[in-house]
Amino acid sequence: MRLLTRTCFFCRLPANLVEDGAAALADFDVLVMANVRAPRPDVAAAIRARVEQGMGLWIAVGDRVEAKEYNAAFDALVIPESGQYGDHSDGGLELYYVGTGELSGILIDEETLGGDIVDAVLVSETKGYAIVGAVIGTAGETLVVSFDPTAGTRTGELIVADSWDHMTLELTPDGSELWVPDRKLDAPGIRIFDVATDAELTAVPIDVGLPPFMICFVGGAA
Helix, strand or coil, rough: EEECCCCCHHHHHCCCCHHHHHHHHHCCCCEECCCCCCCEEEEEEEHHHHHHHCCCEEEECCCCCCCCHHHHHHHHEEECCCCCCCCCCEEEEEEECCCCCCEEECCCHHHHHCCCCEEEEEECCCCEEEEEEEEEEEEEEEEEEEEEEEEEEEEEEEEEECCCCCCCCECCCCCCCCEEEEECCCCCEEEEECCCCCCECHHHEEEECCCCCCCCCCCCCC
C-alpha cells in the first residue's frame, strides 16, 4: 500500500502518471489521499481508471478536502436536462465526467421524476435530490423529490408546493444536510432536511429577509 500524505501527495505519485495513465499506478493496491486537495482533472482521470481496474481509493477528509472540488475532479458534474418545458419524455439527469469529457447517459428521466427537472444534487451512488416542476390542470407546482440514480427510481417526496416556489437546492459541505430555498409568499425562507432520514430539521423556514431563490456555501465543513 502506498500512503499519500499532505506533504508528499505529488512527490509520491509516479512522474509518468499523466502520460501513462492507469498503467503508472499498476503497482498500487490502495491509494490513500490523506487531507489533500482535489487533483487536476488529468491526474484524477488516471486515478479513476485504475480504480475501475480494482485499485482501492481512500480519501481521508480534513481542512483541505472540499466535496465539490472532489466531485468535479473525480467525475461528476450533475447536469439537469429539462428539454422542452412541459414534455417529460425528452429530459432527465446525467453526469458529465470532467476527467474524460464523457457523459453518463440519462440516470433518471423526467417522466420518472414527475416533471421538468430544475435542479439536482447527488449524495451518493444510490441517493440524490431534485426539484421538478409540473403543471397540474391549469396550475403549476414544484416538488422536491429524492431518487436513486443507480436504479433510476424516484424514492420519495420532501416538498410539494402548489406554486413555483423552488428553484435551487444545495448540500452542506459535509453532505449531511439538504438546504432548500423556499419562496412561498406567506412563509419564505430556508428549509433544511436531514440527508440520512429525509426528515425536515426546520420547524419553520429560516427567514432571510426576502424570498430566497439560491443558496451558496462559502468554505468547507467545520
